[in-house]
Structures are given as structure tokens and as C-alpha cells.
Amino acid sequence: MLEGEARAQTGRAGRIDLRRATVVVRPGDLPNAERTAAAMLVDEIANRSGLRLPISTIWPASGPVIAITSERQVAGWKRPIPVRPGGAEARAEGYRLLAEPAAAWPVVWIAGADARGALFGAGRLLRELDWSQGDLWLGAPADIATAPAYPIRGHQLGYRAQANSYDAWDVAQFEKYIRELTFFGANSIEGIPFQDARPTPVMKVGRRQMNKAIGEICHRYGLDYWLWLPAEFDLNAVAERTKLLDRCEELFRDCPVAGIFFPGGDPGNNPPELVLPFLEDLSRRMLPLQPSARIWISLQWFNATQIDFIYRYIERAAPTWFAGLVAGRSNAAASPETVPVAAIPRPDAQQALPIRSSAVGSGIRAYTRPRGRQPAPG
Numbered sequence: 001m002l003e004g005e006a007r008a009q010t011g012r013a014g015r016i017d018l019r020r021a022t023v024v025v026r027p028g029d030l031p032n033a034e035r036t037a038a039a040m041l042v043d044e045i046a047n048r049s050g051l052r053l054p055i056s057t058i059w060p061a062s063g064p065v066i067a068i069t070s071e072r073q074v075a076g077w078k079r080p081i082p083v084r085p086g087g088a089e090a091r092a093e094g095y096r097l098l099a100e101p102a103a104a105w106p107v108v109w110i111a112g113a114d115a116r117g118a119l120f121g122a123g124r125l126l127r128e129l130d131w132s133q134g135d136l137w138l139g140a141p142a143d144i145a146t147a148p149a150y151p152i153r154g155h156q157l158g159y160r161a162q163a164n165s166y167d168a169w170d171v172a173q174f175e176k177y178i179r180e181l182t183f184f185g186a187n188s189i190e191g192i193p194f195q196d197a198r199p200t201p202v203m204k205v206g207r208r209q210m211n212k213a214i215g216e217i218c219h220r221y222g223l224d225y226w227l228w229l230p231a232e233f234d235l236n237a238v239a240e241r242t243k244l245l246d247r248c249e250e251l252f253r254d255c256p257v258a259g260i261f262f263p264g265g266d267p268g269n270n271p272p273e274l275v276l277p278f279l280e281d282l283s284r285r286m287l288p289l290q291p292s293a294r295i296w297i298s299l300q301w302f303n304a305t306q307i308d309f310i311y312r313y314i315e316r317a318a319p320t321w322f323a324g325l326v327a328g329r330s331n332a333a334a335s336p337e338t339v340p341v342a343a344i345p346r347p348d349a350q351q352a353l354p355i356r357s358s359a360v361g362s363g364i365r366a367y368t369r370p371r372g373r374q375p376a377p378g
Contacts (some may be wrong), residue, residue: 015130015137016099016287018104019051021064021221027057032116033222034070036123040179041066049131068122070112083111087145093187094147095121097192098126100284108138113147115222123183152187155181156228159203159210160196168202171213178217181318188224189214190261193251194244195230200349208254215255224258228280232267235274252289254323259294260286261322265301272302283321294323 025038038055044133046052059065059077070080082098084088089096095117098109110125112118124144131136157164157174160303169177193211205213218225229248232242251257262279264272279295286293314322 005262014101014140016064016108016140017280018053018064018066018108018129018136018138019134021053021066021136022060023053023055024059024065024067025055026069026071027076031070031144031222032220033115033119034068034112035109035111036221037115037119037178038068040119040182041068041122041126044126045129045131047106048318050133051136060356062105064107065318066108066110066125068110068112068118070115070118076297079107081111082109083113084145086278089113089117089145090146091147091153092184093117093120093353094145095124096145097121097124097142099138099140099142106140108142113336119182119222120185123185126183148185150186150230152224153186154190154224154226155186156192157214158192158196158228159207159214160192161200162196166202167200170204171210173175174210174214175217178199178214178221182221182223186223188226188258189218190228191215192225194226194247195232195267206249211251212254214305215251215257215303219256225256226258227260228263229260229270230263231275231278233269236271236277241278245281248282249285249289254291257290257293258307259296261298261326263298265298269301272306272313275312276313277296279321280319285320287321295321296323298326340378 017316019231023038023042023044025034042055052067059067060080064327067077067081069081072083074081081101082096085098087096088094090113092113093116094113096109096111098111100107100109108125110121112121124146128138128142129350130139157163157177159169159174161167166174166245173320178186181189192213195209203210217223227248229244231244235241260282262275262304264270264275269315270278275297279297283295286295297310302310310325319353
């Protein structure tokens with residue numbers, strides 16, 4: 001390009017022309033989320049504008065650059081990465097999206113606090129871009145720095161008849177849906193691997209295959225894959241209990257799993273005297289295969305005496321597999337300060353209930369549970 005063309009990159013009322021941009025990433029073995037951030041950005045731009053930007057680990061001698069990194073220094077880039085001490089981009093899963101149009105060649109920075117921050121920053125850039133066929137622009141100046149308010153932000157997806165739509169999706173549609181959730185900062189997907197075994201004629205693949213595929217999608221995007229795992233039978237029933245444990249172990253072998261959400265009720269009607277030994281047995285299957293996975297227990301349908309039983313068990317046994325309790329407004333009883341409690345918002349709620357911090361950890365399961373028919377991603 002000529003010098004006049006370089007100046008033209010910031011023409012049209014200060015917008016940055018990215019039609020000939022190079023996406024630059026760090027060399028070496030990148031974390032999954034950061035590697036996927038670049039590929040996702042290039043794919044989505046191509047789908048919308050017809051322009052496929054090159055990806056490189058080398059800073060080009062000329063032309064606009066979209067730089068993606070979760071590190072504070074990158075050998076060979078020879079320029080400071082715009083991360084401010086104490087800024088939102090320095091907090092977990094945060095990022096800074098910064099356009100530098102005044103440089104010799106414009107640079108758009110996606111500076112993540114970590115690999116997920118880089119992924120979410122790429123999603124934010126996609127939301128900010130202007131495009132049409134053969135055209136790609138970013139409004140300048142652009143300087144957006146943000147970090148999540150809650151550490152667990154997820155969406156429940158069930159490949160089953162009850163959802164009335166997901167069962168007709170193929171793997172590519174699930175990936176598209178999950179990918180677009182990351183544009184807005186979702187960091188976890190909660191699957192429903194076994195519940196609702198009614199046959200459905202529209203399923204493209206079997207449930208085990210889809211459970212595995214969703215887990216692999218989450219792994220590629222650096223997201224947590226959770227399992228919603230109710231026990232809809234009497235846990236005294238040895239054969240059914242063993243069957244569920246066997247199916248869980250099979251899934252633990254199939255794909256990475258970050259955690260399990262066990263609902264005390266809706267569905268299920270087992271007392272904690274049966275639930276807790278079952279979860280102990282489940283952890284013995286889980287931890288050798290998924291050593292970082294943990295289990296959350298929902299307090300749904302437990303009465304005050306049963307909730308107290310759970311608290312006393314946790315304080316006495318201090319189970320290593322235990323992550324925390326999940327509570328709604330109907331059962332958010334006071335808990336010991338050593339027990340993390342997360343809250344599920346009502347389907348119509350704008351924000352989740354307050355979070356309780358503790359010595360064990362803190363978190364909020366701000367899951368949305370869609371109701372009614374969900375449109376298939378195009």
C-alpha cells in the first residue's frame with residue numbers, strides 16, 4: 001500500500017477501515033479460548049462481509065492490525081499492550097477493546113485479562129463493527145474496558161424432547177448458539193444429559209453423541225461444561241442408582257466436565273440422607289476422570305430441617321467434591337459463612353439474588369432457563 005492509502009484507513013468521519021486488516025495473535029501454544037477468539041472473529045467477519053482476514057503470529061510491516069492477546073508483553077510485537085493497572089481489563093475474564101487510529105497503521109487491540117477475556121473481547125468487537133458485503137469498519141475512537149460482575153454466567157441447554165426445539169438441532173447449530181452466547185460473556189453451558197428420555201423423531205444424532213459434542217464445543221471455547229443431574233427415582237433403588245452412576249462415568253470419560261448441579265427437587269424427591277451418600281459415590285466416579293470438577297447441591301424442596309442436615313454434613317465432613325449450594329427465594333436459608341451459596345434468578349428477573357462470599361469460595365450461577373419454543377440458529 002502507498003502512504004495515502006494508510007491515511008485512508010481512518011477516513012469516513014474517523015472510522016477505521018479494516019478491510020485489509022491482519023488478525024495478529026501470540027506465537028506458541030495458546031489457551032483454547034484465546035486461539036478460538038481469532039478463528040471465531042475471522043469466521044464471523046467472513047460470514048457477514050465476505051472478507052476473510054488473515055491470521056498471523058507476526059506483526060505485518062504495513063496494513064491495519066487487530067491484535068488479540070491475554071499477555072502483557074509479546075516478544076516481537078515491539079509495542080506496549082494497553083493494559084492499565086487496576087483497570088477492568090486486569091480483572092478475571094475482563095478485556096479492553098481499544099482502537100488506535102493515530103498510529104502509522106491503525107491498531108485495534110483486544111487485550112484480555114486471560115484467555116476468556118480475549119474471547120469475550122473478540123465477541124465485543126463483532127458487536128461494534130459496521131459491515132456490509134465487501135466492507136468492514138470500526139467507529140473511532142473506541143475504548144471499552146469491562147469485566148464480569150459474577151464469576152459464573154451460564155445458559156442451560158437440553159438436547160431432549162421437552163425443549164421443543166433443541167432436539168432438532170445438529171452439532172453445528174449448537175456450536176453457533178454457544179458461540180453467540182460468548183459474544184455477551186457467557187462462560188459456562190449447563191447440559192441436560194439424561195433427563196427426559198422420551199423418543200423424538202427429529203434428533204439428528206443420539207443423546208450420548210450430542211452430550212459429547214457439546215462438551216467438546218465448550219472445551220474448544222474454553223467454557224465450563226456443567227451437567228444438570230436430577231435423580232427422579234428413589235435412591236434406595238440399587239439398580240437405578242447404579243445405572244445413573246454408570247451413565248455419568250461414561251460421560252466423564254467422553255468429554256471434559258467442570259461441574260454438576262444436583263437439584264434437590266423439581267424433579268426429584270429424595271431426602272438429604274440419601275442424596276449426600278449418592279453424591280459421595282458420584283464423586284468417586286468423577287474425580288479420577290475429572291479432578292477439577294465439583295458438585296453443587298440445589299436446596300429446592302428441602303425443608304428447614306433437611307437444609308440444616310446438609311449444613312451440618314458439610315461442616316462435619318468437609319467434602320472435597322463439594323462446590324456450594326444453590327438457592328432460590330423459597331429456600332435461601334441462612335448458611336454458615338464457610339458455605340458458598342449461589343442464587344438462581346426467576347425467569348423474569350433482571351438480576352440474580354445477592355451473592356454470599358465465604359472462605360471456601362464465591363460464585364453465582366446466573367443461569368437463564370428459556371421457556372417455550374426456541375428458534376433454531378440460522
